[in-house]
Amino acid sequence: MSNRRRFLRQAVFGSLALSNPAFLAGKTPPGKTPKGALPVVIATWDNRKATAAAWEILKNGGRALDAVEAGARVPEADPNDTSVGYGGFPDRDGFVTLDACIMDELGRAGSVSCLQHIMHPISVARKVMEQTPHVMLVGEGALQFALNQGFKKENLLTDNAREAWEKWKITSKYKPVINWERHDTIGIVAIDKANNVSGACSTSGMAFKMHGRVGDSPIIGAGMFADNDAGVAACTGLGEMVLRTMTSYLAVEELRRGAHPQKAAERAIMRIIEKMPEMAKENQIGIVVLDKRGRHGAYSVQPGFAYALYQNDENKAFEAKSYYTK
Numbered sequence: 217m218s219n220r221r222r223f224l225r226q227a228v229f230g231s232l233a234l235s236n237p238a239f240l241a242g243k244t245p246p247g248k249t250p251k252g253a254l255p256v257v258i259a260t261w262d263n264r265k266a267t268a269a270a271w272e273i274l275k276n277g278g279r280a281l282d283a284v285e286a287g288a289r290v291p292e293a294d295p296n297d298t299s300v301g302y303g304g305f306p307d308r309d310g311f312v313t314l315d316a317c318i319m320d321e322l323g324r325a326g327s328v329s330c331l332q333h334i335m336h337p338i339s340v341a342r343k344v345m346e347q348t349p350h351v352m353l354v355g356e357g358a359l360q361f362a363l364n365q366g367f368k369k370e371n372l373l374t375d376n377a378r379e380a381w382e383k384w385k386i387t388s389k390y391k392p393v394i395n396w397e398r399h400d401t402i403g404i405v406a407i408d409k410a411n412n413v414s415g416a417c418s419t420s421g422m423a424f425k426m427h428g429r430v431g432d433s434p435i436i437g438a439g440m441f442a443d444n445d446a447g448v449a450a451c452t453g454l455g456e457m458v459l460r461t462m463t464s465y466l467a468v469e470e471l472r473r474g475a476h477p478q479k480a481a482e483r484a485i486m487r488i489i490e491k492m493p494e495m496a497k498e499n500q501i502g503i504v505v506l507d508k509r510g511r512h513g514a515y516s517v518q519p520g521f522a523y524a525l526y527q528n529d530e531n532k533a534f535e536a537k538s539y540y541t542k
């Protein structure tokens with residue numbers, strides 16, 4: 217087991233064992249936090265450093281939009297996170313290409329895809345939302361826009377990521393692996409004290425993907441969706457499966473129809489399993505969902521999907537319930 221996975225397991229299991237008797241009984245407790253406890257922020261995987269950064273903003277009455285951007289920037293700048301921003305594994309031609317999207321309480325959205333050389337694609341996505349009449353910019357155009365906005369051009373390929381790529385080239389086998397490091401994409405969703413929701417998602421995509429491949433993460437409604445009348449959701453995992461079912465949008469629509477976030481998460485994942493049963497057997501999708509009352513849900517296709525939740529001044533990691541079990 218890699219250090220990162222071991223760390224993830226220890227961090228998750230350690231915090232759960234200390235804080236949660238339900239976990240000791242083999243059950244995880246999505247939805248057990250007090251109803252209506254605002255603010256709240258959830259991130260995919262054990263991104264507790266990201267939820268902590270978001271909490272700094274939320275606890276002082278700051279805006280959910282600022283909180284999710286601040287949260288997403290944490291793994292983007294972390295060279296040891298090989299699935300997001302700086303240090304992200306490159307595509308099969310050796311290029312680090314980044315995808316990100318963001319959405320605010322006004323229903324505005326911004327997105328960038330296949331963006332190279334910029335450490336914080338989430339902040340570029342926010343600029344697309346706020347400074348242009350568009351939702352999405354891709355590739356060279358996204359880079360030009362970022363540079364015009366004052367972002368710095370940087371080399372994002374670390375020695376570690378280059379070595380991993382060199383090693384991968386020996387066999388060049390492309391097969392997504394469930395819960396491997398390549399699934400550390402951050403989806404982060406929040407509600408602030410003013411009861412407004414926002415969401416963000418940022419990734420370097422599947423490791424060693426085809427050059428030009430875009431997954432779910434920058435696609436509004438797929439990797440993330442926010443609607444201030446209902447709630448907000450974000451996904452991680454094999455983007456092709458999310459793209460085919462618009463998983464985040466589906467979960468938020470379930471909230472709109474009155475579902476508890478846990479039910480909304482489960483129904484969105486079930487749609488993937490119903491539509492793509494064979495792919496679902498071998499791949500992971502995880503989703504986190506928040507409703508307007510501050511209740512949350514999380515669910516995944518495969519076991520091993522962790523999420524970080526900051527609420528009531530506590531920052532904890534949990535393992536979500538899953539369709540398949542160990």
Ligand code: ASP
Nearest residue numbers: 399401421431452453455
């Ligand atoms: N969803 C991302 C993608 O398909 C990958 C991930 O979540 O790890 O690009």
